[in-house]
Amino acid sequence: MNITLNNRPESFTQKIITISQLLEIKNFTFKMLVIKVNGKLVKKDEYSSFEINEGDDVTVLHLVSGG
């Protein structure tokens, strides 16, 4: 399946993946994340069940301290 991840096209061999799988495949190991799928916030307790499908637009923000 093809999706958009952080404004860039990405391809996966699977037809559907969960957010937890996406984070594992892309090696996003950070603790403090905000994730949006098609503009909607997905909360942490949904990561293992929320499915990403063909054509979805996924934003993963890694929150780093500093300001």
Next chain:
Amino acid sequence: MTNLELRIMTFEEIKSKLKNYTVGIAGVGGLGSNCAVALARTGIGTLIISDFDIVYESNLNRQYFFKDQIGMKKVDALKENIQRINPEINIIDNFIKLNETNIVDLYKDCDVIVEAFDLAEMKKMLIETCLSELPEKPIVLGLGMAGWGQNNIIKYRQSENLYICGDEISEVADENPPLAPRVGMVANMQANTVLEILLSEKL
């Protein structure tokens, strides 16, 4: 990487447009104080500033405060400094620690919200609160600006109503402190993004 339209305007035209807008700034440390000053100089009508902290000597390496303001509430010190620069700006100041509830109350009528916290968990709290409770509101984030050098990795991207300024990787640590140049760069990118949003035809 933006779908906002840029227009050509004189500074008089810019000021007459900006005076109608309200910008909320959440946190007035390194990002918030510098961003607020840039917006005040450009003529934003109203700034809503909130912070629960006071000015410490250690803040003076990057925050828009002065040595004789140590011990003052940051919101009071910033208000004083902005009024010295541009007394026409209307400033609403809240000496308060922002949370999921009061962010919505204090910032729901802003045209744009600037996220200017230092701690990652506070940034997360603001983004999640705004995406859930104020889903249409433009939010300008400052993400990743510790250390020095590396001009070329500071960047900007937009994800719907989230506008992200910073390198997104440089985290503050004892041996990677936040310093005036890079914090100021990101704070001014945030102010520049606010102008781009407010001066576009889209709003």
